Amino acid sequence: MTSAIVGEPLPQVSAQEKTLGRAIYSGDVKVAGMLHAKLLRSPYSHAVIRSIDTSAAEALPGVKAVVTGADVPERAWGVAHKQQHVLARGLVRFAGEEVAAVVAVSEAVAQEALDLIVVEYEEAGALLDPEGALDGGAPKVHAEGNLADEINISRGDVEAGFAGADIVHEATYRTHSQYPGYMEPMATVAATDGTGKLTVWTSTQSVFLARQRLAEALDRPVSTIRVIQATVGGGFGAKIVEERSSVIAAFLATVVDRPVRVGLSRLDDIQSGCFSVPTRIHLKMGMMRDGRIVAKDVQVLADCGAYAGLAPEVMLVTAMRSDNMQRIENVRTKAQLVYTHTMPRGAFRGFGGTQMSFALNSHMAVMADMLGMDAIELHRKNAIRTGDVSVHGWNIGSCGLPECLDQVQAAIGWDEKRARPKGTGVLRRGVGMAAVMHVSGNRTMGNWDGSTVVLKVNEDGRAVILTAESDMGQGANTMLSQICAQELGIPLSHVTVQAPDTDSAPYCLGSIASRVTVNAGHAMLKAARQAQGQILEAAAEKLGCDADELSIVDGVVQSNKNGNLFAPLPEICRYHIFRRGGEGILVRATHDPQTVMMDKDHYGNIAPAYSFAAQAVEVEVDTETGQVRVVDTYLSDDCGKAINPLAVHGQSNGAAVQSIGWTLYEHLQFEDGRVMNGNLADYTMPTAESVPTIQSGIVESNDPNGPLGAKGASETAILPGAPAIANAVFDAIGVRITDLPITPEKILAGLAAKEESQHA
Amino acid sequence: MREFEFLEPQTLTEALAMMSEYEDDACVYAGGTALLLAMRQRMLSPGFVVSLGKLDELREITFNPAEGLRIGALARHSDVARAPDVQAHYPMLAGMAGGLANPQVRNQGTIGGNLCYADPATDPPSCLIAMDAEVTIAGPGGERRLPMREFVVDFFTTALEPGEILTHITLPPPRPDRTGLYRRHLRTPAEHRPVANVALTFRDVNGVPEDVRLVIGAAVPVAQSMTRAEDFLTARAITLDVAAEAAAMVAEDIDPISDGRGEEAFRRQVVRAITRRILAEAAGLNWKDAAA
Numbered sequence A: 001m002t003s004a005i006v007g008e009p010l011p012q013v014s015a016q017e018k019t020l021g022r023a024i025y026s027g028d029v030k031v032a033g034m035l036h037a038k039l040l041r042s043p044y045s046h047a048v049i050r051s052i053d054t055s056a057a058e059a060l061p062g063v064k065a066v067v068t069g070a071d072v073p074e075r076a077w078g079v080a081h082k083q084q085h086v087l088a089r090g091l092v093r094f095a096g097e098e099v100a101a102v103v104a105v106s107e108a109v110a111q112e113a114l115d116l117i118v119v120e121y122e123e124a125g126a127l128l129d130p131e132g133a134l135d136g137g138a139p140k141v142h143a144e145g146n147l148a149d150e151i152n153i154s155r156g157d158v159e160a161g162f163a164g165a166d167i168v169h170e171a172t173y174r175t176h177s178q179y180p181g182y183m184e185p186m187a188t189v190a191a192t193d194g195t196g197k198l199t200v201w202t203s204t205q206s207v208f209l210a211r212q213r214l215a216e217a218l219d220r221p222v223s224t225i226r227v228i229q230a231t232v233g234g235g236f237g238a239k240i241v242e243e244r245s246s247v248i249a250a251f252l253a254t255v256v257d258r259p260v261r262v263g264l265s266r267l268d269d270i271q272s273g274c275f276s277v278p279t280r281i282h283l284k285m286g287m288m289r290d291g292r293i294v295a296k297d298v299q300v301l302a303d304c305g306a307y308a309g310l311a312p313e314v315m316l317v318t319a320m321r322s323d324n325m326q327r328i329e330n331v332r333t334k335a336q337l338v339y340t341h342t343m344p345r346g347a348f349r350g351f352g353g354t355q356m357s358f359a360l361n362s363h364m365a366v367m368a369d370m371l372g373m374d375a376i377e378l379h380r381k382n383a384i385r386t387g388d389v390s391v392h393g394w395n396i397g398s399c400g401l402p403e404c405l406d407q408v409q410a411a412i413g414w415d416e417k418r419a420r421p422k423g424t425g426v427l428r429r430g431v432g433m434a435a436v437m438h439v440s441g442n443r444t445m446g447n448w449d450g451s452t453v454v455l456k457v458n459e460d461g462r463a464v465i466l467t468a469e470s471d472m473g474q475g476a477n478t479m480l481s482q483i484c485a486q487e488l489g490i491p492l493s494h495v496t497v498q499a500p501d502t503d504s505a506p507y508c509l510g511s512i513a514s515r516v517t518v519n520a521g522h523a524m525l526k527a528a529r530q531a532q533g534q535i536l537e538a539a540a541e542k543l544g545c546d547a548d549e550l551s552i553v554d555g556v557v558q559s560n561k562n563g564n565l566f567a568p569l570p571e572i573c574r575y576h577i578f579r580r581g582g583e584g585i586l587v588r589a590t591h592d593p594q595t596v597m598m599d600k601d602h603y604g605n606i607a608p609a610y611s612f613a614a615q616a617v618e619v620e621v622d623t624e625t626g627q628v629r630v631v632d633t634y635l636s637d638d639c640g641k642a643i644n645p646l647a648v649h650g651q652s653n654g655a656a657v658q659s660i661g662w663t664l665y666e667h668l669q670f671e672d673g674r675v676m677n678g679n680l681a682d683y684t685m686p687t688a689e690s691v692p693t694i695q696s697g698i699v700e701s702n703d704p705n706g707p708l709g710a711k712g713a714s715e716t717a718i719l720p721g722a723p724a725i726a727n728a729v730f731d732a733i734g735v736r737i738t739d740l741p742i743t744p745e746k747i748l749a750g751l752a753a754k755e756e757s758q759h760a
Numbered sequence B: 001m002r003e004f005e006f007l008e009p010q011t012l013t014e015a016l017a018m019m020s021e022y023e024d025d026a027c028v029y030a031g032g033t034a035l036l037l038a039m040r041q042r043m044l045s046p047g048f049v050v051s052l053g054k055l056d057e058l059r060e061i062t063f064n065p066a067e068g069l070r071i072g073a074l075a076r077h078s079d080v081a082r083a084p085d086v087q088a089h090y091p092m093l094a095g096m097a098g099g100l101a102n103p104q105v106r107n108q109g110t111i112g113g114n115l116c117y118a119d120p121a122t123d124p125p126s127c128l129i130a131m132d133a134e135v136t137i138a139g140p141g142g143e144r145r146l147p148m149r150e151f152v153v154d155f156f157t158t159a160l161e162p163g164e165i166l167t168h169i170t171l172p173p174p175r176p177d178r179t180g181l182y183r184r185h186l187r188t189p190a191e192h193r194p195v196a197n198v199a200l201t202f203r204d205v206n207g208v209p210e211d212v213r214l215v216i217g218a219a220v221p222v223a224q225s226m227t228r229a230e231d232f233l234t235a236r237a238i239t240l241d242v243a244a245e246a247a248a249m250v251a252e253d254i255d256p257i258s259d260g261r262g263e264e265a266f267r268r269q270v271v272r273a274i275t276r277r278i279l280a281e282a283a284g285l286n287w288k289d290a291a292a
Ligand SMILES: Cc1cc2nc3c(=O)[nH]c(=O)nc-3n(C[C@H](O)[C@H](O)[C@H](O)COP(=O)(O)OP(=O)(O)OC[C@H]3O[C@@H](n4cnc5c(N)ncnc54)[C@H](O)[C@@H]3O)c2cc1C
Pocket: A681, B027, B028, B029, B030, B031, B032, B033, B034, B035, B036, B052, B073, B074, B100, B101, B102, B105, B108, B109, B110, B111, B112, B113, B114, B115, B116, B117, B121, B122, B123, B124, B160, B164, B165, B166, B167, B192, B193, B194
């Protein structure tokens, strides 16, 4: 061991190359002979493609190929529902769906050629509103109907719970779709070589899932494809397996047998979808006078757009995850996922948790008022605790929720602010809070949630890590480097993490479900300890002592018994090779957590650890213009052990900003299913000026299953923002907004309705 | 974006000659913040882009007490905001220019480009009209001068004739008894463009306004002088009630835009709020205690 590296607020290991502009993103990759492709999108939400005339486009000088649905493999790809093709075949199901692609010598030529493609569409009736999706007469998105998935869960005796409850409250909430808003729109470069092997550099959260999907979509063996992750400028869930442009790029490279680059413009990126799943949630809860929740009934209607993608798993999270945050026994859920003729929606940071968090935390605030109880008190009363097994069978190895509540309560000045007299002026302030939970890992993609790390220690005592867990900006490489450096007793700068590459890295699932720290962190710890063991064995042999008495401190192997017995690490690493029967240091370690897959009733301990968070905000509402400003926010994240507190704060603060955007600023606008504000001037994400100083705290509950006690951070943190803001708005002006986003118009309408009811 | 030729004339005369030569196929380029977006979205596809970049005289901001302020069309918003003469003698204008859009746009976009593009969702027009600004236009036939209120004609339409270039904007000398205020409102704090704005100038005669200019921008297709409210406010001491009454009048008189940034009713409500506020502020009254 060496001076502490784990637990230190260190800058990201990628910070320098990114700030210098030296990091290579997919769109920066240049391969000799590279061509450029542009995609033609359907202007209609639902239409039959009668014909496509590509002759004029093909005749344009510089055009190498024009590809349509008629040219793509018949095999359909998808997550559970195999229903997409590389390009639309005969039918378009949303405005923005890719119907043709042009490969040309430049983007400009490709763009010009797009205009020369003549597509004859026969428009059909489109289903745009999920509310009507299951009506008999609704236009069908897929032949088998508009129901993509249905989940029913029942535990305990819900009816008895309601019958015995002192108070019951029910309400309907609506949440809207959010754009992941990463800095880097999707980009891919794909190239075939002389053997026909396809190499794909892309912006992805998981190279192995990307490879699997390419194999399926292109209908070829997995091993004929190599996926390399370039630097990723943010993913937020959209770059797991739902974006489509990397699939198209890879296919085009096989068609022209030359390298092809597809770099989406912001408009393209927005039109292609990958927004979060919008929901309608009907929630009914019963409580005893002391605040105990005794019954919960949940009905979810979720809209996955034209293709299911990951939306069924997202909806499962909406349907049941937050039940595990509280000590409840009686709960019933019915959740339905429907198709519409709109852009596909799916995975998004929080993975369905934000939707239900909005409903649940809004509900908790209303019921706290009904009981005359403080909302934080009500959360504390119901909070699950360390050692509990939740209603759905989750073993809570650590729970810092009570401490998160304490932190936000103190930091925002909750008690004083709740006690102050209600404002009567034009600008009114209020405070609100919310509490949430998330998984760290999830055994959901098959019966393995493991991670493998290969570690090489070079002859100069420096380390190289091979993994296919993705750093998409969240800091996985920094976390791995810190654990590795600390365990090996070397400086952080002596560790390199190789970019994920399916041909050289061990099989990994990638950055999803907040699983990388908790699982890959463990594998890293094991690998580093294994390498350390080998180093110490070699040193013991060389120095003529016992390995037990040796340790590595600041790059020197030394005996803790005899001060004269020591050797610089590089010397030992060379010795490890240069001796009879020696070899370079190369170790491999896998960690597969002790979790289970959910059973068919959705029961079972799916994650090695669970993280919690709470947030409190103060808002100011302008009662004349309806403008809501967040003036203060404090978010506490129970991340087990903060391996890098700076990174955790960064994630918490970024999440707080993203949730403010979702709640107040971002608003996807459609007209006839077409996106009307597909640019960042009109789809307004938060700016520095539009958020207050963002503050966050860390609760270290040190989970027994986490590497060095660590759990996931960052996804949990996006969950509480929206309801905290809605609750604060209610505190400020007495208007409860149950459908997101909270727009100025809704505030004004709410105030007007309140005024009217007071005069009535 | 279609390919184009980028021309860099060294003098205004040369620029005007190029504009005449290429006619409809030419476009003036100042900071490019509006033009390039339009070209990228292929709303405009000029074959010749005539940059004003080398015409340094168009960047100048000069002041003299007898003639007033002269702002070159190529002055960027941040230049206007930071110019000591503007800050000293026209703080209303400095505040407007320093508060519009975001730092990127302020450091790249020019005041001339802003006015010539005539996008309603902008700040300078209402402010300049209330300050009695005039614009000077150079064309093949020489120079002409127009009051600002006649320059913007409609949604994205100005009084510029083909081939003409806006060269500068002038403001009359400041008068010690004349005060002015400007206020913009964003639909949400994350917006860049105003959903509505209001500019107010008047002569303060012992606490009573005279020669009132009250102009609404952004909520309407073309910045609109609110003549009924101006008359109502003339020679009337501003109280909170007067402010509210004038604000209601203005909200009624405007002809608002309805679009993704706000429907008509919302725009009226915002205009009413900001008008009341600017009037209260002008009279040193507190608008925050109670709503109208
Ligand atoms: C994200 C964003 C936010 C914005 N927010 C605001 C805001 O809050 N408030 C606001 O007021 N504005 C706002 N704007 C608009 C911005 O102020 C203008 O885009 C800018 O001032 C235009 O100046 P430019 O020099 O870039 O013009 P250019 O883009 O170069 O030109 C614009 C148009 O004017 C013509 N033109 C330019 N100069 C002349 C000239 N001298 N004579 C004749 N024709 C000319 C060009 O041919 C072109 O048609 C915003 C813009 C963006 C992109």
